[in-house]
Amino acid sequence: MRITGVMVQYYFACPRELWFFSRGLQFDSENEDILIGRLIHRESFERGWKEVLLEGAKLDVVFLDDRVRVIEVKKSSKLEEPAKWQLKYYLYLLRKAGVEAEGIISYPREGTREEVELTEEDMETLENVLKEIERVISLENPPPAEKKPYCRRCAYRDFCWV
Template identity: 45%
Template sequence: MNNLFEKLKKITGVMVSYYFICKRKLWLFARNIQLENENEHVLIGKQIHEESYSKTKKDITILDTINIDFINRKDKLILNEVKKSSKNEKADHYQMLYYLYFLSEFGVNAEGEIRYSKENKKKHIVLTEENKKEILLILDKIEKIIEGSLPKNIKTSRCTKCAYKDFCYVV
């Protein structure tokens, strides 16, 4: 088993997303301090996910590392993610790039689509050689963060809707 495979098994798509949202959130999540199920904003997001595209096969997990909402095939394999809104668009973009990168390392070529259900907006994502290098750098940075000490509380408007809000205000 090579180092890259070990790294890919350790870092999930959610962790890539949290890298862009909040480094502290990434650190907490990586240590299995998971409060997501208790947060009403997360529950609303899950409900939208359940109700969207209900006739399509959903929640496909690959190698216990990545979780894709659904897959369809046009002239290519398309991974699809359904999000509530585009407020975390950058995080969503890199999460999808990571999925595409992950699959490419196993010889599967795919493209991605992110659907923002409330905004009725769709974004198509293609993996390039340039962003493969970028993903590798991000994976290195994620490893350093999760092996380090607890990052500081960022105290932004994001905190009010974050599942770790209570934890951050008491530590």
């Protein structure tokens, strides 16, 4: 199975969510938060953005003179750390393909943007995370549920808390 940016985000948010997602349980297409996020993404699309497919990841990229900038649009900063790692994964994939890029997470509803860079330490962390993602998705049963602040909005909550 190819590891996607969404899988990296889910790993950092909740390994159990990652496990469900890896099994094809994708309720998110019906999730109100996901639908709102897609609408925000479409409305905030800036001139010059292009979608680039790289190893199964769909990146929003802006080409500025001699720079490449990857933009990740999010509905809110509530899952800031998982979103950063998703973007760092995209930067990692590009670097492995020989392309140096800058990263920006945009939160249009909050009116903020955050620059994200990929360090050598981040690359090492991602190498370990990718192995851990493979381990989680190979489990016969999902990891144990952990109560997190965003569980009540999760599309998989009924699998954890019913």
